[in-house]
Amino acid sequence: MTLKKLPFVFILILNFCFSQNKQILYGFTEIPQTLLLNPGGNVRYKGHFGIPLLSHFHLNTGGTGVSIYDVFAEDGRDFNIKFRDAVNKLQPNDFYSTTQQLELFSGGFAFGPSYNKNKYLSFGLYQEFDFVGYFPKDYAVLALEGNQSNIGKPFKLDHLNLNADILSVLHVGYNEKVNGKFTYGVRGKIYSSIFNVNSTKNKGTFTTVNGENNIYEHIFNLDLAVRTSGISSLINDDNYDFSEDIKTLRKRVLFGQNLGLGFDIGFTYQINKQWYVDGSLLDIGFIHHSKDIENYELKDDFTFEGIDPLFPESNEGQSANDYWSELEEDFEDLFEIDTTQTQYTVWRPVKLNASLNYAFGKKKLKDCDCLAEDGGFLNRVGAQLYAVKRPKGLQAALTAYYYRRIFKGLSAKATYTIDPYSFSNIGLGVSANILGLNIYLMADNFLSYQNIYDAQNVSLQLGLNYIFKNEN
Template identity: 25%
Template sequence: MQKAVKYLLIGFFAFCVCHTKAQQNLTLFLMHDVPQANYVNPAVSYECNWIVGLPGLSSVHANYNNSAFSISEGLRYDSSVDSSYFNFDNVIDNMNNTEILHSSVYYTPVYVGFRLKENWITFSITEKVTTFNTMPKEAAELLWYGNTPFIGREAAINGTRANGLHFREYALGIARDVSERLSLGVHAKLLFGKGTVYTPKSEGGLTTNANNFGLLVDLDTKIHTSFPIDVELDDEGYVRNVELRDDIDWSEYMMNKRNLGVGFDFGFIYQYDEKTTFSGSLLNLGFIAWGTELNTFVSDGVFEFTGTDSSTDFNSGDYTEEINDSLRHQFLPVPDEGGFTTRLTPELYLGATRTLTNHLNAGAVFYSRIQRNKIMPAFTLSANTYDYRRLNASVSYTAINGDYFNIGAGLGIKMGVFHLHAAADNVLGFLKLENQRNLNLRFGLSIVPRCSEPREKKQRSNKGISAMPCYHSPYKGEKRIKR
């Protein structure tokens, strides 16, 4: 049994770490001269009349967070056999009560921004895949060590969840100055869900009787899916096997428009005084209602397995088969004609900058992702350039997930009609991936059809970052430059 559950635990971590490639954009947030900062603050606009994302390469964003461990923390070398192995004992010893593994991939093939009178209008289409998984320490111990450490007591698995989500987002945004000091922005988003696995809650545990080694499993959980799968049942109606459908029409899957959702982003930029600027945004307020390819599996309460004694070989195939047969009777497929709803993961950014020179400011950003009533904060310090024609840059330091050494960098480069952007919160991490708990990267290429210089030379600002440098600054005393 212990061998089987060890493989299950390895599979869980391997899925979270390897199959979901590296959402926060902490370095990018204060780079207001880079138009793609509008992704994380809808109040940011651009200096030019038009910007069009290069088809197929407008923006790619990948993010990976693991609060439990880095690969190097578990990887060990055995000189006696000249090979490496993964030491889950060390990983579990260093786990907190509940660990989080989160990853996202965002691909934006279509992005357009243009000025309409006093407004900066944006439109984008983004394909989003994200996972969020939680693992309590006792659940990890149970999977890795088996039930031996829990004889006479319960191994709680409250909060164990594995969730995945794939959806397409159509976003329409508007940014506008509402006063000389204040700019506001909003994105309204139409969402189409493609596939999901969603666990609303998980409570219960496994108790091992100290006298007869009987097992009492009390499990209260539900798993929703919206995906083209086949569910095989045994003669008693319990789940025997779940697998992908053989004849999936992937074009129909990608164009499915029946799982409808909505979302909103809000942002602001406020000039407090001549040198100090505050900005912030609240992203991903919304939900998706799922109604196609539905399957729901519900645990069936309590079962007791008493066919063992002190001489039982817990690792034998017969024992494992008996346990598996019993566990299968915990889950029954149930009708889900009404569908279910998943919420987006809200994100909060709060930033401030202080002018240092005519082209440089210092900034700080507080960030938090709010997932399942859990707040996952991060903090960033940065130095940012502004008001340069061809190049804007940023260097940053970030603390996140118990990792206090993340050095980031960002670039916005104008090359004729092309505009390149790239930003990462942990640049050095890409040199040694096995040491990292947090990685993210955003990059893309845009075309600027028209962006001629103003007829009269623009007055350089010494008041901080400029969200819309060619046309106007939201800061007091600078007026819009007509073109």
Template identity: 30%
Template sequence: MKFVPILFFVLLSNTLWGQDNHLLYNQTHNPQSLMLNPGAAYEKTDFHIGVPILSNVYASVGNTVLNVDNLFNTRDFNTNVAASLDRISAKDFVAFNQRIDLINFGWKSNSRYYTAGVYQESDAVLNFPKDLLQLAYYGNAGQNRSYDIGQINFRGNLQTVFHFGINQQVNDDLHIGVRSKLYTSSVNIKSVRNTGRFISSVNQQGFLLNQSISDLNLNIQSTGLQSIDQLTPGNILIGSNYGLGFDFGMSYFFNERLEFTGSILDLGFIRFTKDTSQDIYEGSFDYGGLVIQFPNFGSEEDLIDYYQDLLDDIETNLLGETTSRSYTYVQPTKINLGLSYNFGKEARPCTCSLKSGGKRSGNQTLSLHAFSMVSAGNLFYSLNGIYQRSFWKVLYAKVSLGIDQFNRPNFGGGLALDVWKFNLFLNVDRLNHFNNIYNAEALAFQFGLNLKL
């Protein structure tokens, strides 16, 4: 079926729960917020531990242009496919991110709060190769055009991260933090900065199709794909390739109402050395059609294998090489910035100022949060206005309105509950699409359960 490539991309981006955590960012009553800013002014407990596997579960998926309704509506399906192909560009992409905390804990020591833990994460970014999708759908019969092979652009990684962090209260106004990370991975794939064009043209007589590939430089690097059917939970958890990374963060109170926060996450890399594969194709090739030749049977010539000759010609002109060279995967670095203003009355007489070490006053907060990340050459960004209110220092409600790379207004909401020693939270993004998820380009959710002592 010629529409399968298009259908695959659209269904991928709408059937997975699909890197922005603005609803959790700076929730200082929640120890998980330290994962987004190791320098946050966390309302320190003596100790916290997350419920294994349930302390922080996050998933998001989105694409910048298509949704299920673009294909499946009252109009003719083939018309919808053609319209979708016209709508997309090579700059549009599908993105997926998933994360589960396997264990997370922290403890207070004097003016410092230490954290440690392990989480599993997978993420992928895939650009829509518009030219190649059109080639797959329409074919190139009778076409006089050039197709950009360089639109092939993707990266994906499955990793486990071991981390240790320190949150330091410098004074009443300033908190700083740093976290070190050990990355381990057994599965990775990337192909970026490719070049090349496939050109088809009809000759002057209008019946012979000339085809050529020019300036091809296609490089696909992968790890673990050759033996992916042999993966076990053990070697997913502890991969055969390792890397290092760091997070940095800070929080500064201008006064008891106004606070500035910022963090840089995942400044790091993984060096892939085991079970790797690099497939490189480069060169140029011109094909003007098969020239039929009849063998001289009197001289006992064999039938000519035209297609084998064609394959030999392609292999001669388009050099292909497969090696097991090592390569480096640079982590997508994330930047968070926040500015918040606290106001309103205290929910109840508060004696936590010395314990928290901060100047936060009031039970309501208005804030701005900005996020950016570059992955596979694509810019991820968001800017959100957020309102939060606490009730009796037990119930926390949060709503947000913003814009991001998925090009639509985004409404989000979150609830958190501190009951006895437990902190339970739930954040859901893109609430404006939940009445009809078939119209959604992106969805995200997050929840967790932590014990605070």
């Protein structure tokens, strides 16, 4: 494996990642964190608080196109052939993303008239990492094949498209049960950015044609930009002090230097005793980056014939290292990258959840051989639609689920999800309430666990809360 392939090996490894869908947690009303997915969900307890740093951990990682196994499997095939096949298979709209969340603290309580506490206030603070990047197809082809075999082909520079955020979110939510049929909720959010790297507005092409004064003529149409915040002050500090950097990062967790605002909305509507619909829109908001900014821009249009960027053969008397060093010096003189501190705004990835649900099966009482009319339904089935807005359009998933209240204090939910990455994503979640302590564990894509390296996505959620139950 040559050094020029290393960046793309890294990209393929990152391809083992996924989006932000929490299809198992959504609608699991015993768990307080469902209010983060639908602030208008049903609330059946009078209060809760999350065990600090343990109430909710979420990791969701996966992607489209190829898996790690496609490239690194020990199947007797040459690595270079498998690597080239993977690059050829991947397309510019194939993406890779990773989402991680850690709840630092959370809580909530019901309030309202003493006979009918139909309002619920929830609050908390969580840290989130969110990365999405699209496969830079033409960059990879140019690095692998060079331009000699692609004369006249315009390599599209907009294939470089990514955004990475590390932030904290302070939130307060309001939930009200208006009547027996309709519940709504809203949640306000203050975003505190810790880091951001953003490169989603790239344009231009690079084309090589047969030249007149040299073998080849190179046509550059460049409009590239990488915007960063929160990084420059750390990496450009000559007097590096790890403890001081940690203190700086801690200060950014709550009301840090780059702030934003957002909100969530949601509802639940009970059609009849057994059918209901619900839905939500999440993260309608933005972060304005105004401090610790360092942007890199490269904008130019020109034609150049001064170099001949052909990969050298070993018998030409020039080593690859000598060739690339000379080429690097030429390009440093050729391209002038502007560094700016221009402020910028990044919109949050808006998410949609919607579901149609049917509940059935009453608990049967042994002493009278009759149904417990006030005990609720034991089973529930339904379908959920999820979508998230990304730089190149919507990413969507459709989930069918079965929920079962096994016995008092123990519930389970099984899901089957179809999305751009897999048609066989089966998940399972379990929630247990023991003396007021709520414990839950959720994971999906079980069919891929027999060969985890061939999985398109993996998701894990777990947490601990204490719940104050209603008297009735």
